[in-house]
Amino acid sequence: MASLPTPSADSRTRIDALREALATRVVVADGAMGTMLQAQDPTLEDFENLEGCNEILNVTRPDIVRSVHQEYFAAGVDLVETNTFGANFSALNEYDVAERNFELSEAGARIAREVADEFSADGRQRWVLGSMGPGTKLPTLGHAPYTVLRDGFQQNAEGLIAGGADALIVETTQDLLQTKAAVLGARRALDAAGSDLPLWVSLAFETTGTMLLGSEIGAALTALEPLGVDMIGLNCSTGPAEMSEHLRYLTRHSRIPLLCMPNAGLPVLTKAGAHFPLGPEGLADAQETFVREYGLSLVGGCCGTTPEHLRQVVERVRDLTPPARDPRPEPGATSLYQTVPFRQDTAYLAIGERTNANGSKKFREAMLDGRWDDCVEMARDQIREGAHMLDLCVDYVGRDGVADMEELAGRFATASTLPIVLDSTELPVLQAGLEKLGGRAVINSVNYEDGDGPESRFAKVTKLAVEHGAALIALTIDEEGQARTVEHKVAIAERLIDDLTGNWGVYESDILIDTLTFTICTGQEESRGDGIATIGAIRELKRRHPDVQTTLGLSNISFGLNPAARVVLNSVFLDECVKAGLD
Known part of the structure; x- marks a missing residue:
């Protein structure tokens, strides 16, 4: 990793001014590079x-x-993008010059910085936007390892920061997954530099209405x-009509600000x-229209746009104040293809467990035999x-x-909707899965079985x-073991929520609390009330934290009974849990 300079006072002032401008008016970027x-041939x-x-x-x-850069600033734009769209491992590797990633990124940012400073001499601040293009490899399709791409994007970002x-x-x-590799690479570069530069993402959607991979x-x-x-926001691929x-x-659901840099319409192939x-x-x-409505x-602008395009955009939007948005986020998870809200309209959210090697003999045997298609x-x-x-x-042991x-998450990434x-x-196993899933x-x-210190499993998994x-x-387990009373379950849940939101910045709506249950079929007096305690804990937790999700490994309640009895008990228990607020 390159040695990066500490951010200067001038840099911090510019960044603060950029954030202020974005919060109060429309900021205009440049067009095609x-x-x-x-x-210029x-x-x-x-x-x-x-x-x-x-x-x-x-x-x-x-x-x-x-x-x-001079032409675009002369047209009135506020910031220009660096000439570094292809300064990443996969693109430069096509030319066998991947080792020049940092050099070319730093040079591109330095040129733009010099021009921006020249134009800022009139008292109006101009800014430099470090361009990190997608490269030529799609990690979801196995074109290149995620970690190789991530580290290349980190070098790209390091050069842009230094420049x-x-x-x-x-x-x-x-x-x-390519996008994640770039974002995480950029974040690592920013952390290494002690920098808080804004980090933005712009997506390319095809005329099909989806990204390239669907x-x-x-x-x-x-x-x-x-x-x-x-x-x-969005850029490239299409013109504004398709965006x-x-x-x-995005304006309805995104918590964060929005951007748009379209092409000058859909390209038409001509002899020229x-x-x-x-x-x-x-x-x-x-x-x-986009500013006023969204x-x-x-x-x-992107492909096909010129300084004249941007001059007219500047004239049209420079006096506009973007209307305040009132987004309605929809917490959930997503595959590569589609999002699934944690809150289902007409039922509880069901997590299928037949792809669990500890819970499904059929899946485990297929995995052990390497029958991946069967999995x-x-x-x-x-x-x-x-x-x-x-x-x-x-x-599975051994x-x-x-x-x-890696094998299964990589296959599920494209095969599962x-x-x-x-x-x-195991932390390395979790990381391997995350590095295969674009969704x-x-x-x-996570739980507090071994505490919550910096070396605890809770801290390591949460950081990941x-x-x-x-x-x-998050499970209601602490240093004393699995909670069995309503009070203990809720107390641990409160600790988990406070910790994850206060110390780790996780939204309450992204925490799924499992209040857990033992089987009530042991015949022992001490276990008879475990199911009731679980129901009570769900009810109290949802009363205190309506945004938190609740989940449960339901069939544990009936472990030890014959199959017919299990069906009946599971059904009754599920109904009671849902009435109490189980998501």
Whole structure:
């Protein structure tokens, strides 16, 4: 990792000013970079014989790059993006120059910084937005390992920070796992630098209405917002006409500010190449409408847009105050494809457990034999039978849990339309699953069995969950063991909620409390009231914390009975728990 400078007072002042501008008015970004560079007809020598690698120009022809930034600032924009869209491992590796990631990123940010400072001399602050493009590999499809891409994005971000960027944008993302790799890489770079630069994400949606791999807008928001990004929105792929419904969804559900940087319409292929038909006035019309209707904080342009496009956008939106939004977040988990709310309208949320090696002999034997297609078919069976999420547990004595989780989570990532509950006692196994899933997972589970200190399992698992934006199942177990009375269950639940929200920044609605139950079928007097205690704890917990979710391994109540009796007891117990508030 490169040695990064401590943020200067000037940098902090710029960042504070950027945040203030975004909170009070519409901030305008620039437009297309690649076509502007190509219009200046750089030579093959300028590209160091790496034709098409625009980032090389940051070193060989900084004058060309500088002139593009100057044209956009002269048009009135507030910030320009660095010429670093392809400064990541996978894109640079196509040219066999991946080792120049930091160098090219730093040079691109430094050029933009110099121009921004020149234009800021008139007393109006201009900013630099560090561009982090998607690269050329889709980790969900196995094109490249997640960790390799994440570390490459970290180098990209380190260079942008060192060069003087005021914010970072992970843009034109096509694969949610790819997006996560970039966000987590950027976050690691920011932490290493002691920097609090804003970190934004911009998604690319196809004319099909989904991202390239089929992710819906709800899935994208559910997966990415918990990563702690500061703004989310759309860019590239389409013109503004195709973005309206996605922006409508975001304005209704996103807690964080919104951005939009469309192409100049859908490209039309001509003899001379791709032509973008939307003129400057059309882009200005669209962005004005988006600001007024959806409360956008940042607007700009992407492919096909020019300084004239942005000049007209500036004129149209510079005096607008974005209307206040009143979003209604919908807590839940998501697969790669679609989001599943924790609160179901007409029933409880059902977590299918037939893909748990400790609970299903059939699944365990298929896993032990390496019959992966059979494992996937068991997951699909549960989808057809109405499960809302799938519990994936590969823990088995003598097995390589990390390898099994990588294999199965990687397959479930594309084969299952349902979110995954990662169920393991081993931290490396949980991490392996998270690094295969582009959607938002739930981790099962945390508790206080060994306390809550920095080396406790609770702290380690929670840290991992927060880093990857996962929700958490939390069990009412403390240093004394599993709680058996209403009072003890609720007390531990209160401790869990206070800890997760106050110390770890987890929303109450992303905590799934399991008040637990023992079997009441031991014949022992001390266990007769366990089921009633569980029901009472659910009722009291929901009274105190209506936003918290409650979950339960229901069939534990009837363990030891014959199958027919279990069905009856489970049914009655479920009905009572749901009436008490079980989600």
